[in-house]
Amino acid sequence: MTVAVVGAGIIGLAVAWRLRERGIDVTVLDSGEPGAWHVAAGMLAPAGESAFEQSALTRLLEESNDRWPAFAAELGVDVGFDDAGTLGLALTADDLADAARVWTRQKLPLLRPSELREREPALSPRVRAGVHAPAERQVDPRKVVAALRERLAGRIVVKRVESLSEVDAETVVVAAGCGTAALTGLPVRPVKGQVLRLRGEPGLLRHVLAATVDGRHVYLVPRADGEIVVGATQEERTDATVTAGGVHDLLHAALELVPGLAELELTETTVGHRPGTPDNAPLLGRLDDDSRVIVAAGHHRNGVLLTPITADLIAGLAAGFQDPLLEHFRPGRF
Amino acid sequence: MTVAVVGAGIIGLAVAWRLRERGIDVTVLDSGEPGAWHVAAGMLAPAGESAFEQSALTRLLEESNDRWPAFAAELGVDVGFDDAGTLGLALTADDLADAARVWTRQKLPLLRPSELREREPALSPRVRAGVHAPAERQVDPRKVVAALRERLAGRIVVKRVESLSEVDAETVVVAAGCGTAALTGLPVRPVKGQVLRLRGEPGLLRHVLAATVDGRHVYLVPRADGEIVVGATQEERTDATVTAGGVHDLLHAALELVPGLAELELTETTVGHRPGTPDNAPLLGRLDDDSRVIVAAGHHRNGVLLTPITADLIAGLAAGFQDPLLEHFRPGRF
Numbered sequence: 001m002t003v004a005v006v007g008a009g010i011i012g013l014a015v016a017w018r019l020r021e022r023g024i025d026v027t028v029l030d031s032g033e034p035g036a037w038h039v040a041a042g043m044l045a046p047a048g049e050s051a052f053e054q055s056a057l058t059r060l061l062e063e064s065n066d067r068w069p070a071f072a073a074e075l076g077v078d079v080g081f082d083d084a085g086t087l088g089l090a091l092t093a094d095d096l097a098d099a100a101r102v103w104t105r106q107k108l109p110l111l112r113p114s115e116l117r118e119r120e121p122a123l124s125p126r127v128r129a130g131v132h133a134p135a136e137r138q139v140d141p142r143k144v145v146a147a148l149r150e151r152l153a154g155r156i157v158v159k160r161v162e163s164l165s166e167v168d169a170e171t172v173v174v175a176a177g178c179g180t181a182a183l184t185g186l187p188v189r190p191v192k193g194q195v196l197r198l199r200g201e202p203g204l205l206r207h208v209l210a211a212t213v214d215g216r217h218v219y220l221v222p223r224a225d226g227e228i229v230v231g232a233t234q235e236e237r238t239d240a241t242v243t244a245g246g247v248h249d250l251l252h253a254a255l256e257l258v259p260g261l262a263e264l265e266l267t268e269t270t271v272g273h274r275p276g277t278p279d280n281a282p283l284l285g286r287l288d289d290d291s292r293v294i295v296a297a298g299h300h301r302n303g304v305l306l307t308p309i310t311a312d313l314i315a316g317l318a319a320g321f322q323d324p325l326l327e328h329f330r331p332g333r334f
Numbered sequence: 335m336t337v338a339v340v341g342a343g344i345i346g347l348a349v350a351w352r353l354r355e356r357g358i359d360v361t362v363l364d365s366g367e368p369g370a371w372h373v374a375a376g377m378l379a380p381a382g383e384s385a386f387e388q389s390a391l392t393r394l395l396e397e398s399n400d401r402w403p404a405f406a407a408e409l410g411v412d413v414g415f416d417d418a419g420t421l422g423l424a425l426t427a428d429d430l431a432d433a434a435r436v437w438t439r440q441k442l443p444l445l446r447p448s449e450l451r452e453r454e455p456a457l458s459p460r461v462r463a464g465v466h467a468p469a470e471r472q473v474d475p476r477k478v479v480a481a482l483r484e485r486l487a488g489r490i491v492v493k494r495v496e497s498l499s500e501v502d503a504e505t506v507v508v509a510a511g512c513g514t515a516a517l518t519g520l521p522v523r524p525v526k527g528q529v530l531r532l533r534g535e536p537g538l539l540r541h542v543l544a545a546t547v548d549g550r551h552v553y554l555v556p557r558a559d560g561e562i563v564v565g566a567t568q569e570e571r572t573d574a575t576v577t578a579g580g581v582h583d584l585l586h587a588a589l590e591l592v593p594g595l596a597e598l599e600l601t602e603t604t605v606g607h608r609p610g611t612p613d614n615a616p617l618l619g620r621l622d623d624d625s626r627v628i629v630a631a632g633h634h635r636n637g638v639l640l641t642p643i644t645a646d647l648i649a650g651l652a653a654g655f656q657d658p659l660l661e662h663f664r665p666g667r668f
Contacts, residue, residue: 196578198578241599242599242600243596243597243598243599243600244530244532244585244588244589244595244596244597244598244599244600245589245595245596245597246596247581247585247600248582248585248586248589248596251578251581251582251585252582252586254578255578255579255582261578261579262577262578262579262580262582263577263578263579264577264578265575265576265577265578266576266577266578266581266603269600269603
């Protein structure tokens with residue numbers, strides 16, 4: 001059997017890797033332009049807001065999170081997988097009320113400011129409360145993609161696919177992120193996110209910080225080499241403009257949380273587009289009207305987190321095994 | 335006579351241009367790295383704080399400002415010279431008390447918020463008071479340098495001068511900005527400035543805005559093509575790092591002043607170093623211990639403004655005419 005994967009983002013590459021492991025002849029077609037993975041911070045946070053009312057999505061997120069340690073280990077190189085966990089933080093009383101809904105659901109005990117600063121000495125004294133979520137880890141998506149590309153050496157072709165009719169393969173996996181809409185007609189919309197990268201001496205922060213700061217959600221993801229990723233705006237816009245307001249809002253929240261960040265170098269201002277869907281759950285499965293085509297797209301904010309399980313489920317489907325979990329994520333469900 | 339000018343910044347190029355107009359054989363030597371002019375906004379504001387107690391500097395600034403219209407016209411191309419004037423602005427009562435000292439000295443009548451917004455509709459309703467300074471204009475330093483380079487085609491040599499002994503000319507003009515210290519031993523220190531550039535539709539702002547915002551000085555310089563320059567931090571540091579705190583502070587003040595800037599693209603984050611001196615007045619004249627060498631450096635925040643008069647005075651000095659005004663700016667005065 002021959003399989004072509006359209007899209008060499010983190011999802012497409014991981015699917016292709018799992019297909020190859022099954023001995024399937026796979027080719028990855030890609031425009032060469034980096035996708036959302038290049039901007040993404042790589043938080044592995046299965047308890048996000050969007051999954052609240054969707055038990056199937058919650059299960060998918062949690063199962064994929066459980067698969068990350070092995071997935072990272074199998075890649076055989078450092079991909080920045082770090083299990084120090086996440087500190088959830090709230091600055092004001094209103095922020096605490098907002099955050100506490102999620103924390104209660106996660107059954108995480110509230111930490112006092114002194115306990116928080118013991119874990120993370122650089123925190124502002126203004127931080128009112130927080131929790132430690134040991135299961136919310138991080139990975140560096142750029143390193144993951146580099147490792148996957150290495151595994152797929154010789155199987156990636158730079159080619160912009162304008163129509164699936166151009167693709168000569170028995171099975172076509174569309175993992176084209178926001179580009180999936182144009183290729184399949186499925187309702188995938190771009191959700192703009194602006195993300196900054198700072199750089200300083202390693203060690204300023206020890207955990208991922210996921211905070212609500214004066215009503216705004218911000219996260220800080222510290223890498224071992226001193227990089228700190230600051231994200232993210234969430235805008236229902238298609239443009240790729242780094243805006244004065246976006247950069248200001250991210251820096252303002254980050255500095256409120258960790259004043260010592262002021263001295264760090266601002267090394268990157270980037271924009272990515274999350275592939276959103278009507279229910280913001282991914283599209284995983286065959287097209288109703290073209291069974292040659294399998295879709296693995298629409299992961300919205302959870303593309304990195306959902307990479308291991310998506311790769312397993314989609315490679316399995318291409319090989320003939322339909323996991324019951326896929327039923328909830330049928331591309332034709334809308 | 336042969337003259338070598340060390341430094342192809344805005345000062346060195348303008349001096350060389352004036353020398354050529356006198357028929358002098360001039361060569362400009364430059365490392366090829368852009369200097370402070372590349373970062374500078376190009377405000378022509380002779381009433382700055384630093385001149386308060388220095389009547390000779392005040393006179394130099396005002397005379398140079400008077401020479402700018404002709405200097406720009408002589409260049410024969412568009413260099414962004416714009417005489418809409420500057421709105422001086424104050425956000426809070428404390429800001430007003432601070433700014434009013436300068437405005438009173440300039441004898442500028444205070445404008446009410448409604449009058450300010452009539453002139454500049456995009457201003458925040460929070461702006462408390464302001465003035466219109468019609469004599470404070472702007473020019474685009476990048477365009478000025480491009481025009482001067484055009485005028486000096488064939489006379490500019492890319493060569494990093496490490497010692498003046500390498501320079502073979504009867505007269506050497508050192509216009510090397512912060513690099514002047516190493517070449518001459520004179521007390522020129524770098525004063526770091528971070529500057530941002532935004533871009534949007536032309537017309538959002540009509541004037542240069544020079545404001546005090548919660549105790550912080552910020553200026554917005556709108557170009558005809560929709561670019562808005564936002565400056566500047568003033569840091570006694572030598573590094574060239576764009577910092578999270580610097581960018582935040584500039585954006586924060588700019589957005590407080592003109593909320594509509596939030597939608598604009600952030601196109602550049604840059605760092606320059608103003609060549610400061612012990613009294614922050616320039617060094618203009620011959621070295622006491624080497625009469626072959628004329629210095630034209632140390633212009634601190636006023637390099638662009640002082641370009642026309644510096645070029646006239648230094649070219650004249652090289653040709654044998656010592657203007658009495660130069661006495662106040664002797665390089666050996668410290």
